[in-house]
Amino acid sequence: MWTxxxxxxxxxxxxxxxxxxxxxxxxxxxxxxxxxxxxxxxTPEIEAKVRAYYGLDKPRSERFLNYLGNxxxxxxxxxxxxxxxxxxxxxxxxxxxxxxxxxxxxxxxxLMGVSLGIASARRPNGIVDYGSSAVAAVGVSFPAFLLxxxxxxxxxxxxxxxxxxxxxxGQLKYLIxxxxxxxxxxxxxxxxxxxxxxxxxxxxxxxxxxxAKGLGEWQALLGHALPNALVPxxxxxxxxxxxxxxxxxxxxxxxxxPGIGLQMANAIFARDLPVVMGCCVVMALVFVxxxxxxxxxxxxxxxRIRYG
Amino acid sequence: MADERLDTGTVRPVGALQPRPxxxxxxxxxxxxxxxxxxxxxxxxxxxxxxTASPYGYKEQHRGNEHAAPGAQxxxxxxxxxxxxxxxxxxxxxxxxxxxxxxxxxALTVGVIVGLLSGYFGGWPDHVLMRFTDTVAAFPSLLLAVxxxxxYDRPNQETWEKMVILVIALGVVGWTSMARVIRAQxxxxxxxxxxxAAQALGSGHRRIxxxxxxxxxxxxxxxxxxxxxxxxxxxxxxxxxxGLGVQAPFPSWGxxxxxxxxxxxxxxxxxVFPGGCIVMxxxxxxxxxxxxxxxxxxxxxx
Numbered sequence: 133m134w135t136x137x138x139x140x141x142x143x144x145x146x147x148x149x150x151x152x153x154x155x156x157x158x159x160x161x162x163x164x165x166x167x168x169x170x171x172x173x174x175t176p177e178i179e180a181k182v183r184a185y186y187g188l189d190k191p192r193s194e195r196f197l198n199y200l201g202n203x204x205x206x207x208x209x210x211x212x213x214x215x216x217x218x219x220x221x222x223x224x225x226x227x228x229x230x231x232x233x234x235x236x237x238x239x240x241x242x243l244m245g246v247s248l249g250i251a252s253a254r255r256p257n258g259i260v261d262y263g264s265s266a267v268a269a270v271g272v273s274f275p276a277f278l279l280x281x282x283x284x285x286x287x288x289x290x291x292x293x294x295x296x297x298x299x300x301x302g303q304l305k306y307l308i309x310x311x312x313x314x315x316x317x318x319x320x321x322x323x324x325x326x327x328x329x330x331x332x333x334x335x336x337x338x339x340x341x342x343x344a345k346g347l348g349e350w351q352a353l354l355g356h357a358l359p360n361a362l363v364p365x366x367x368x369x370x371x372x373x374x375x376x377x378x379x380x381x382x383x384x385x386x387x388x389x390p391g392i393g394l395q396m397a398n399a400i401f402a403r404d405l406p407v408v409m410g411c412c413v414v415m416a417l418v419f420v421x422x423x424x425x426x427x428x429x430x431x432x433x434x435x436r437i438r439y440g
Numbered sequence: 441m442a443d444e445r446l447d448t449g450t451v452r453p454v455g456a457l458q459p460r461p462x463x464x465x466x467x468x469x470x471x472x473x474x475x476x477x478x479x480x481x482x483x484x485x486x487x488x489x490x491x492t493a494s495p496y497g498y499k500e501q502h503r504g505n506e507h508a509a510p511g512a513q514x515x516x517x518x519x520x521x522x523x524x525x526x527x528x529x530x531x532x533x534x535x536x537x538x539x540x541x542x543x544x545x546x547a548l549t550v551g552v553i554v555g556l557l558s559g560y561f562g563g564w565p566d567h568v569l570m571r572f573t574d575t576v577a578a579f580p581s582l583l584l585a586v587x588x589x590x591x592y593d594r595p596n597q598e599t600w601e602k603m604v605i606l607v608i609a610l611g612v613v614g615w616t617s618m619a620r621v622i623r624a625q626x627x628x629x630x631x632x633x634x635x636x637a638a639q640a641l642g643s644g645h646r647r648i649x650x651x652x653x654x655x656x657x658x659x660x661x662x663x664x665x666x667x668x669x670x671x672x673x674x675x676x677x678x679x680x681x682x683g684l685g686v687q688a689p690f691p692s693w694g695x696x697x698x699x700x701x702x703x704x705x706x707x708x709x710x711x712v713f714p715g716g717c718i719v720m721x722x723x724x725x726x727x728x729x730x731x732x733x734x735x736x737x738x739x740x741x742x
Contacts, residue, residue: 146571147578154584158591273670273723275677278697278715281704289705374580381586382678386701400590401683408590412583419580 133431140427144420149200151416155409156199160192186210208413213404222395222407223414229299230391233380236311238369241318248319249326249361250353256331264323271320277382280313284386297388310387314379318372322365329361363434370426377415466735473731476724483721487533494527499689507707517709519699525713528691532714535599535685535692536721539606540673544665546611547672551618552654552661558619559626560649570623577616582675585609589684602686606679610672621664625657659736667729670722677718693718 208219252261288296381393399407502522516525558569588609680694700710
């Protein structure tokens with residue numbers, strides 16, 4: 133087990149270095165940020181001073197090593213558009229909202245997906261089954277931000293039940309629609325997967341034996357068949373986490389939720405590249421970590437899985 | 441005596457996976473595939489005829505007709521600047537379809553080359569290429585595309601320049617899954633007798649790879665490519681929504697939704713029509729891909 137954990141951790145190193153390298157190369161390719169920042173109203177002296185402040189007067193190789201070192205210490209650099217505000221501060225400010233949003237979306241996706249899956253597995257080819265497969269087909273073709281806009285149009289603009297956007301700390305009503313629209317990304321695939329796993333398990337001998345011993349319908353479904361869907365569901369969550377993160381950028385833009393995604397979108401509009409790259413690096417880091425946890429969780433969820 | 445030579449006819453490689461000859465019949469028997477094809481034909485017609493058939497220009501503003509509801513004069517209404525939504529949807533179709541198709545082509549080219557080399561040669565090339573693929577695939581996909589487009593984002597770029605950037609960004613992101621699928625196909629194909637026969641006849645690596653192995657991978661490649669066009673159109677819409685798409689005033693479906701965001705109260709049609717086009721087009725590519733899989737690949741058919 134521990135050798136597996138160690139090996140798996142080692143595998144993430146090239147990925148993380150790759151992330152840092154790509155972020156650095158992209159920042160270099162984007163042209164001279166100081167020019168863009170100061171515009172035309174400047175003197176060479178001021179330009180040199182600002183350049184030195186951001187460490188941009190040093191040769192490229194030195195800057196990359198600095199960048200790597202800073203990254204290893206968790207320092208993402210300075211914002212250009214916000215006049216030297218640390219990128220860390222900007223991202224830390226949005227962490228809380230993005231965390232709640234993604235967790236809420238996963239929760240919603242699992243709840244909806246599993247219940248839809250159970251309902252379809254109980255009556256294969258019934259109305260619910262047919263409906264949920266149609267929803268699944270449409271769901272994968274739906275951009276999360278469009279669903280968010282339609283939900284906003286219905287529940288916030290027309291019916292006025294929920295706020296149109298924005299966020300106040302501790303007020304969950306601001307998160308309901310965003311979590312719903314973001315969660316739909318995985319709901320469809322979780323529903324189809326749960327259905328197939330349960331249907332397969334219901335045909336297995338141990339469920340038949342359980343029924344022969346007098347298990348109720350629901351006990352057989354929830355107690356015996358459902359746990360089989362656990363590992364595939366976790367796999368889906370890990371695989372979908374990337375689209376969940378990018379979906380969060382779009383969803384936060386739609387609902388004006390002040391999370392990392394909105395900071396990133398604003399930075400894109402303002403051409404503030406250090407912030408964009410910082411957000412990318414942080415999200416890639418979260419993505420890699422989540423997938424690591426997903427891989428490691430298998431052994432705990434399914435005792436049959438052992439790592440050599 | 442030449443006439444009495446043994447007629448071998450056209451020799452099919454033994455064990456090669458040939459699509460059933462009547463694959464298009466199977467495709468057209470599926471009502472979902474027909475509906476999908478119909479929608480796609482309409483979308484392509486809209487895009488192709490935008491210059492002549494669109495009721496107005498894409499940046500033509502009708503003062504005093506801002507937020508006009510769908511009606512006789514403006515079939516799908518107007519936006520906040522009084523521009524006709526139908527015309528803009530038609531021009532926007534060009535961006536979505538061209539970027540979606542070209543990005544798939546880029547991803548396919550890279551994916552085929554990597555997958556073919558990796559699967560055919562095995563050994564250290566396989567190892568290096570697959571580790572590289574894993575590393576690229578470890579990025580959240582659209583995030584990498586955002587990074588690429590954000591870097592090459594300059595004010596006042598031409599529409600085609602923006603489209604090239606979008607194509608490259610989405611292509612760079614999309615090739616990994618293609619490479620993996622093609623590698624898996626190649627791995628099973630290269631052990632087949634017809635490859636050994638080709639080797640025995642003295643064919644070179646290049647001929648075996650492209651003539652014998654790649655041609656037998658065509659079915660899964662076609663299916664995969666069709667399915668990925670939808671994903672690329674979604675990606676383009678997302679990037680455009682973030683303001684990384686083509687330069688305004690040229691419309692794209694994603695960009696039209698950005699404009700709609702702040703005018704939803706007054707004009708629901710600014711959301712529904714461009715959004716509906718995205719969903720219908722992507723859904724059609726996905727359904728067509730599923731239909732093609734059922735038709736071309738009997739083993740995975742439901």
